[in-house]
Amino acid sequence: MTKQKISREDALAFHLEPTPGKWEVQATVPMTTQRDLSLAYSPGVAVPCEDIAANPELAYDYTNKGNLVAVISNGTAVLGLGNLGALGSKPVMEGKAVLFKRFADVNSIDLELDTEDPDEFINAVRLMGPTFGGINLEDIKAPECFIIEQTLKEQMDIPVFHDDQHGTAVICAAGLLNALQISGKKIEDVKIVVNGAGAAGIACIELIKVMGAKHDNCILCDTKGVIYQGRTEGMNQWKSAHAANTPARTLAEAMDGADVFLGVSAKGAVTQEMVASMGKNAVIFAMANPDPEITPEEAHAVREDVIVATGRSDYPNQVNNVLGFPYLFRGALDIHARAINDEMKIACAEALAKLAREDVPDEVAMAYGKKLSFGRDYIIPTPFDPRLIYVIPPAVAKAGMDTGVARRPIIDMDAYEASLKSRMDPTASILRSLNARARQNQATMIFAEGDDPRVLRAAVQYQRSGMGRALVVGREDDVKTKLTAEGMADAVGELEIVNAANSPHLAEYKAFLYKRLQRQGFDRHDVHRLAARDRHVFAALMLAHGHGEGLITGATRKSAHVMQRINMVFDASAEAGAVGVTALLHKGRIVLVGDTLVHEWPDEQDLATIAERSADVARHLGLEPRVAFVSFSTFGYPRSERAEKMHKAPSVLEARGADFEYEGEMTVDVALNAQAQKSYPFSRLTGPANILVVPARHSASISTKLMQEMAGATVIGPILAGIDESIQICSTVSTVNDILNMAVLAACKVG
Numbered sequence: 106m107t108k109q110k111i112s113r114e115d116a117l118a119f120h121l122e123p124t125p126g127k128w129e130v131q132a133t134v135p136m137t138t139q140r141d142l143s144l145a146y147s148p149g150v151a152v153p154c155e156d157i158a159a160n161p162e163l164a165y166d167y168t169n170k171g172n173l174v175a176v177i178s179n180g181t182a183v184l185g186l187g188n189l190g191a192l193g194s195k196p197v198m199e200g201k202a203v204l205f206k207r208f209a210d211v212n213s214i215d216l217e218l219d220t221e222d223p224d225e226f227i228n229a230v231r232l233m234g235p236t237f238g239g240i241n242l243e244d245i246k247a248p249e250c251f252i253i254e255q256t257l258k259e260q261m262d263i264p265v266f267h268d269d270q271h272g273t274a275v276i277c278a279a280g281l282l283n284a285l286q287i288s289g290k291k292i293e294d295v296k297i298v299v300n301g302a303g304a305a306g307i308a309c310i311e312l313i314k315v316m317g318a319k320h321d322n323c324i325l326c327d328t329k330g331v332i333y334q335g336r337t338e339g340m341n342q343w344k345s346a347h348a349a350n351t352p353a354r355t356l357a358e359a360m361d362g363a364d365v366f367l368g369v370s371a372k373g374a375v376t377q378e379m380v381a382s383m384g385k386n387a388v389i390f391a392m393a394n395p396d397p398e399i400t401p402e403e404a405h406a407v408r409e410d411v412i413v414a415t416g417r418s419d420y421p422n423q424v425n426n427v428l429g430f431p432y433l434f435r436g437a438l439d440i441h442a443r444a445i446n447d448e449m450k451i452a453c454a455e456a457l458a459k460l461a462r463e464d465v466p467d468e469v470a471m472a473y474g475k476k477l478s479f480g481r482d483y484i485i486p487t488p489f490d491p492r493l494i495y496v497i498p499p500a501v502a503k504a505g506m507d508t509g510v511a512r513r514p515i516i517d518m519d520a521y522e523a524s525l526k527s528r529m530d531p532t533a534s535i536l537r538s539l540n541a542r543a544r545q546n547q548a549t550m551i552f553a554e555g556d557d558p559r560v561l562r563a564a565v566q567y568q569r570s571g572m573g574r575a576l577v578v579g580r581e582d583d584v585k586t587k588l589t590a591e592g593m594a595d596a597v598g599e600l601e602i603v604n605a606a607n608s609p610h611l612a613e614y615k616a617f618l619y620k621r622l623q624r625q626g627f628d629r630h631d632v633h634r635l636a637a638r639d640r641h642v643f644a645a646l647m648l649a650h651g652h653g654e655g656l657i658t659g660a661t662r663k664s665a666h667v668m669q670r671i672n673m674v675f676d677a678s679a680e681a682g683a684v685g686v687t688a689l690l691h692k693g694r695i696v697l698v699g700d701t702l703v704h705e706w707p708d709e710q711d712l713a714t715i716a717e718r719s720a721d722v723a724r725h726l727g728l729e730p731r732v733a734f735v736s737f738s739t740f741g742y743p744r745s746e747r748a749e750k751m752h753k754a755p756s757v758l759e760a761r762g763a764d765f766e767y768e769g770e771m772t773v774d775v776a777l778n779a780q781a782q783k784s785y786p787f788s789r790l791t792g793p794a795n796i797l798v799v800p801a802r803h804s805a806s807i808s809t810k811l812m813q814e815m816a817g818a819t820v821i822g823p824i825l826a827g828i829d830e831s832i833q834i835c836s837t838v839s840t841v842n843d844i845l846n847m848a849v850l851a852a853c854k855v856g
């Protein structure tokens with residue numbers, strides 16, 4: 106896996122933009138009219154209030170309680186960074202809240218409590234109980250975390266779950282089951298060392314003992330070394346319970362001959378000598394965050410046979426509680442659980458372990474840019490595996506129902522699984538898949554407008570995300586000044602800056618251009634000016650000569666101007682078959698609109714071509730194309746000369762033998778709404794369209810910009826399709842992210 110470089114600036118910019126922090130609150134009901142106000146607030150709100158007071162169970166129906174989890178910390182053990190205080194922990198807690206939403210559609214809010222006193226903490230959380238369907242405790246140090254969790258579990262009637270204890274233990278157990286299977290060892294036989302005797306360490310050792318590990322085979326260590334029977338220094342009752350009868354006193358002594366190392370301690374706690382001393386096919390889970398006890402590179406350098414996992418996403422085998430807490434809570438919330446008990450945790454661990462052993466679907470392989478199969482580098486599912494959401498929560502829910510913690514058992518498990526599938530936003534996986542493909546392709550990307558800070562930042566990100574090389578057309582001093590002004594002085598040396606003055610190919614470029622333009626009124630002097638001074642033309646010439654595999658431009662000049670310049674070097678006109686396709690991503694849907702760039706007023710033949718090119722783009726994005734030719738009329742009503750070409754375009758496609766679904770003409774609501782489509786049973790569309798071919802460029806521009814401005818849709822494109830070269834044209838209002846998205850599309854040769 107290519108390791109992605111994340112700089113301090115990247116991390117801070119990610120948290121600063123587009124708004125400070127990582128999440129915001131959105132209303133789910135209309136709040137527009139007087140009537141809305143009367144229903145949502147006084148007087149209408151009185152009705153559910155009184156009903157809930159009479160029957161508390163109804164809170165799951167009339168409030169957001171049933172899908173709301175609090176992520177609560179006091180910041181005393183923030184990842185492996187130590188006690189950063191309540192406020193210092195907020196980015197992590199906001200992050201966990203976002204992971205809840207992204208991976209399991211659980212609404213979550215972070216709460217940072219400014220106290221190290223367990224009683225104060227317990228009291229604050231207990232009093233908030235009515236608000237939430239569950240409490241996820243996070244990054245609270247041991248031993249206080251044990252008292253806090255245990256007391257809250259006793260006092261509250263909703264799941265209280267300390268993620269660092271049980272989330273970690275569950276994932277660690279799942280990974281360990283599989284790793285031992287690969288190394289051909291049994292849990293009851295192996296010698297295990299757990300380093301870190303805090304929240305995560307104690308929970309991990311307890312769970313693996315429940316799963317069969319022998320007390321006498323396990324050694325627990327902390328900052329003072331081995332926790333042995335009779336040790337008095339730095340002890341507490343939770344450590345004492347696992348004190349070993351062993352002569353070993355240091356971690357190094359404990360690891361000598363061990364089969365398994367589980368690290369939940371701190372960066373760099375393990376040395377290469379320790380790894381070298383371990384048993385054959387040893388298992389090393391270096392789970393400290395953000396930096397592991399030992400890196401996979403360091404471990405493999407001394408022992409090729411070890412199976413290594415870390416808590417990070419940039420190495421194979423990410424043993425991290427992100428694989429657990431979203432799905433444990435999803436399953437628990439869906440049965441209105443009173444608690445998350447051991448059976449639910451074990452069901453989660455077993456389901457995760459089993460999933461990793463199953464054949465990995467192509468969409469996961471596509472998203473990761475490589476085929477994954479059960480083995481040393483794939484012992485646990487990857488966090489972006491789309492199967493997790495519909496495989497793990499049912500296992501958890503079933504265990505909860507079997508053990509009597511469900512207030513509302515699920516009757517139809519198949520329907521539940523289907524409902525879980527529909528919770529996830531398909532657009533996220535499309536974007537992920539494109540990113541992974543771009544990383545795999547390693548395309549050298551030409552960024553034509555190195556005079557624009559947004560372009561420079563996108564180029565740096567392209568390269569730092571491991572997608573390939575970024576070539577920036579610009580002047581060295583200018584790029585340096587602009588990157589420095591953006592706080593990215595460290596990136597100056599990373600980018601390759603190209604311009605006519607330093608290019609050895611200028612003469613070749615000019616000869617090529619002169620040949621193309623000599624009969625269009627351009628003399629050698631004009632051609633020199635274009636090739637040497639116009640960055641759009643120069644960049645296109647680089648691409649034409651294979652001095653880059655994709656081109657990104659259009660962020661500084663209007664697209665018509667840029668297209669005209671590109672057409673000097675390539676045939677990217679309407680006549681040459683070029684088409685612009687814009688992807689609209691909104692509320693879990695993706696709809697392509699064409700032509701948004703090239704054809705001004707297409708006729709029915711052009712419209713059919715636009716449909717074909719759009720279908721190609723859809724397939725590149727992993728969508729099965731379903732085209733609607735849209736207009737203000739549906740299947741001939743109302744009749745109008747202006748709608749005629751939209752009416753005829755399907756017949757053109759029919760004559761061409763198109764191999765995808767298409768239909769028209771129809772209004773946009775009929776195209777996109779399955780219910781409205783029922784009025785036209787003869788229609789060839791089997792469901793809502795995902796490609797809208799519009800009558801003209803003005804309607805394309807109006808509809809896409811309206812979606813962006815009014816609905817807040819994510820707009821990607823126009824994607825230039827139908828030409829051989831990979832060129833993507835941004836817009837003058839493109840953000841850094843938009844430009845990067847276009848580079849990703851160019852790298853994937855979508856178009």
Ligand SMILES: NC(=O)C1=CN([C@@H]2O[C@H](COP(=O)(O)OP(=O)(O)OC[C@H]3O[C@@H](n4cnc5c(N)ncnc54)[C@H](OP(=O)(O)O)[C@@H]3O)[C@@H](O)[C@H]2O)C=CC1
Pocket residue numbers: 181182183184185186244245246247268269270273300301302303304305306326327328329339368369370371372374392393394395415416424425426427
């Ligand atoms: N991958 C994952 O999913 C997860 C990883 N973690 C990681 O585990 C680590 C511990 O977290 P957590 O249990 O919540 O924290 P706690 O503060 O509760 O416990 C930390 C424990 O680690 C021990 N420790 C610290 N440094 C060392 C060291 N150099 N050598 C040996 N032991 C050491 C401490 O020893 P002492 O008792 O002597 O102070 C203590 O027992 C963190 O790095 C965290 O990021 C945690 C949860 C999930």
Ligand SMILES: CC(=O)C(=O)O
Pocket residue numbers: 183184185244268269393394416425426427
């Ligand atoms: C992953 C996690 O929860 C931690 O490192 O604390």
Ligand SMILES: [Mg+2]
Pocket residue numbers: 184243244268269
């Ligand atoms: Mg944590």
